[in-house]
Amino acid sequence: MTFFLLADVGFLFLALLVIGFVRTQFLINRLANLALVLAMVFGLCFTVSAFLLPNPPELTLFSQISLGNFSFRFDKLSLFFLGIIQVGGIVTALYGTGYLSGYEKSRSLRSTLTATILLFLAMQVLITANHTFLFLVAWELMALSGYLGIVFEREKEDVQQGSLIFFAATHIGTLFLYLMFILLHNQTGSWEFTSFQNAHLPSTLATTIFWFGFIGFGMKAGFMPFHFWLPEAHPVAPSHISAVLSAVMLKTGIYGLIRVISWNPPTDYVIPSILLTISVLTAIFGIWNALAQKDLKRMLAYSSIENIGIIGIALSLMIFGIQNDQPLVIFLGLTGALFHSANHFLFKSLLFMCAGTIYHFYHHRNIEKMGGLLKSAPTLGMIVLIGSVAISGLPPLNGFASEFIIFSGFFEASKLVHSYFPFFMLIGAVALAFTGGLALIAFSKVFSVIFLGNARQPVTHDFHPDKYEFSAFFILVALILITGLFPQTIVGLCLSVYSELFHLSGPVSSLTTVGRIQNVSLIAVSLFVVTGILLYLKNRFSLKRKTRISPAWGCGYPAQTSRMQYSNTSFSDEMINIAGEVLNVSKEKQEPESSLPKPGSFRTVVSDLVLNRLIFPANTGLLWAIDKFKWLQSGKIQVYVTFSVATLLFYLFLAYKI
Numbered sequence: 001m002t003f004f005l006l007a008d009v010g011f012l013f014l015a016l017l018v019i020g021f022v023r024t025q026f027l028i029n030r031l032a033n034l035a036l037v038l039a040m041v042f043g044l045c046f047t048v049s050a051f052l053l054p055n056p057p058e059l060t061l062f063s064q065i066s067l068g069n070f071s072f073r074f075d076k077l078s079l080f081f082l083g084i085i086q087v088g089g090i091v092t093a094l095y096g097t098g099y100l101s102g103y104e105k106s107r108s109l110r111s112t113l114t115a116t117i118l119l120f121l122a123m124q125v126l127i128t129a130n131h132t133f134l135f136l137v138a139w140e141l142m143a144l145s146g147y148l149g150i151v152f153e154r155e156k157e158d159v160q161q162g163s164l165i166f167f168a169a170t171h172i173g174t175l176f177l178y179l180m181f182i183l184l185h186n187q188t189g190s191w192e193f194t195s196f197q198n199a200h201l202p203s204t205l206a207t208t209i210f211w212f213g214f215i216g217f218g219m220k221a222g223f224m225p226f227h228f229w230l231p232e233a234h235p236v237a238p239s240h241i242s243a244v245l246s247a248v249m250l251k252t253g254i255y256g257l258i259r260v261i262s263w264n265p266p267t268d269y270v271i272p273s274i275l276l277t278i279s280v281l282t283a284i285f286g287i288w289n290a291l292a293q294k295d296l297k298r299m300l301a302y303s304s305i306e307n308i309g310i311i312g313i314a315l316s317l318m319i320f321g322i323q324n325d326q327p328l329v330i331f332l333g334l335t336g337a338l339f340h341s342a343n344h345f346l347f348k349s350l351l352f353m354c355a356g357t358i359y360h361f362y363h364h365r366n367i368e369k370m371g372g373l374l375k376s377a378p379t380l381g382m383i384v385l386i387g388s389v390a391i392s393g394l395p396p397l398n399g400f401a402s403e404f405i406i407f408s409g410f411f412e413a414s415k416l417v418h419s420y421f422p423f424f425m426l427i428g429a430v431a432l433a434f435t436g437g438l439a440l441i442a443f444s445k446v447f448s449v450i451f452l453g454n455a456r457q458p459v460t461h462d463f464h465p466d467k468y469e470f471s472a473f474f475i476l477v478a479l480i481l482i483t484g485l486f487p488q489t490i491v492g493l494c495l496s497v498y499s500e501l502f503h504l505s506g507p508v509s510s511l512t513t514v515g516r517i518q519n520v521s522l523i524a525v526s527l528f529v530v531t532g533i534l535l536y537l538k539n540r541f542s543l544k545r546k547t548r549i550s551p552a553w554g555c556g557y558p559a560q561t562s563r564m565q566y567s568n569t570s571f572s573d574e575m576i577n578i579a580g581e582v583l584n585v586s587k588e589k590q591e592p593e594s595s596l597p598k599p600g601s602f603r604t605v606v607s608d609l610v611l612n613r614l615i616f617p618a619n620t621g622l623l624w625a626i627d628k629f630k631w632l633q634s635g636k637i638q639v640y641v642t643f644s645v646a647t648l649l650f651y652l653f654l655a656y657k658i
Helices: 002-021 025-051 076-101 110-128 132-153 157-188 203-221 239-263 270-292 296-323 327-362 378-391 398-416 421-451 467-485 488-502 513-542 568-578 609-627 637-657
Strands: 058-064 068-073 585-590 601-606
Touching: 002 025, 002 110, 025 076, 025 110, 068 110, 068 132, 076 110, 076 239, 076 327, 076 467, 076 488, 110 132, 110 239, 132 157, 132 239, 157 203, 157 239, 203 239, 203 270, 203 296, 239 296, 239 327, 239 488, 270 296, 270 421, 270 568, 270 601, 296 327, 296 398, 296 421, 327 378, 327 398, 327 467, 327 488, 378 398, 378 421, 378 467, 398 421, 398 467, 421 568, 467 488, 568 601
Parallel strands: none
Antiparallel strands: 058 068, 585 601
């Protein structure tokens, strides 16, 4: 096991050496990504081996008398998320090799490859860190490397703005994590995570720590209203970095939130009630915004917000189970959160990578200008269709399996817990179903507008994914099918996490939810098979007799053009109008005038409600307030030294009081 862990770290540093000393862009791209693949493969071997052990292994780097042991602890929860990161590293390296090959002659790849390597190193460290300082150093390294990954095309204005918003949001969240850890240290006298477990905090302090943790980790995960950086940062990053940020890095926020809940579960019903409300609003707001977007990657970013909301719904269910001492509800809530985290990683990685491949074909991300791609890239179309079905929560794929578990948790909670809980659980289940319906509309729009119909611009060549890109697609599609058709594998892993985290077992051993999922999936697969057989027989029978082929009746318009088919906006216009104010939608049109009019124009503009109505105005007010203190910049060194000394004295006083 130690060999696998050392090989993981060794190959990551080997990748950094390759980036630093190899001169040829072609070799840098391939060798660095090969080293990343090998690092993640060896790391995954360690993760699997450690997960099979009855007790979590611990690795101590060094001990310091006042600060404690700087160590890594590989318990079941950290290993579960570590596995997601390592599989993510494998597919990212494979896809990145093909994606970046198109830039080998036009720009340096050193910065983006360095950012990718450091990003996966940082995420592995923070997931397994058992000491606050190690965790925060890795958290800061993750933020810095994420920023460097986003600014690959730094000359573009939208890249500069998106990366700045990402960096600012990350550090706002980090501030609240500092406050949370300081409060925990003051109460326990330790900086180690194991000391925070069941620290028996006073009720008010426990509530404060939970909300500090929720803001800090929720900012990274993308809960509303802390989501505003996602649709700005994810679209402007290279697609392999977008996949990491959206499908992998967001899970570090979920991991942190689960860890905070496990340290001292909330006893106040207000906390899970507010968390459920925020999560429902996050899910609905995210997918409704996704439905309104024209930018493909921006649409996928909002979809990630929706899925984070679904995970939050499951976590609130878990807290309700803890407060009412219901092991089955705890298990279903935790399993729903973990399972959907893994599922979201799989189908969102696949869709973001497909979006990058589509971008290389069209050289833009505007869905309005796409169409008919299925004729040029049928394989890519089938891959996107699988990802769209999975993310829409339809059987037999994995998105259905995790959402079914969360639905089961609501129904079980309504039966086991009385009072107002049945009504509350009904609201949660209906909200989850409504979110699923909007997701189905959104991804039906994406697939039909991009791949079906006629091309909206001339297409002169067939298009196929690069072999490296296709290998990443194959791994992700295979895992989507396996986890959807055989959910008992992931549920078994979640059961191990549940047993170690809460030291509970019993009723969940007779759980029938997995059997129900498999029955529904089996029915869905049977329908697909029967439909395929009927289509085959129809085509076989049609070949035996002559068939007249003629163009479809055009209702008096035989010479139709691509402009007459449904566009991205027209497909979703009715649903967007329902929530126009909430989505911050404006329609700009210029009607033709005079007897010899110039061409008119019409466009729908959708801007983020929180960013444009709250963040930007607040920033403007802050800059105005700062401007009023320009008089402090006197230019005299004596004044600046005085300020520095006063600040130092203030912090010394603060440290003495704490």
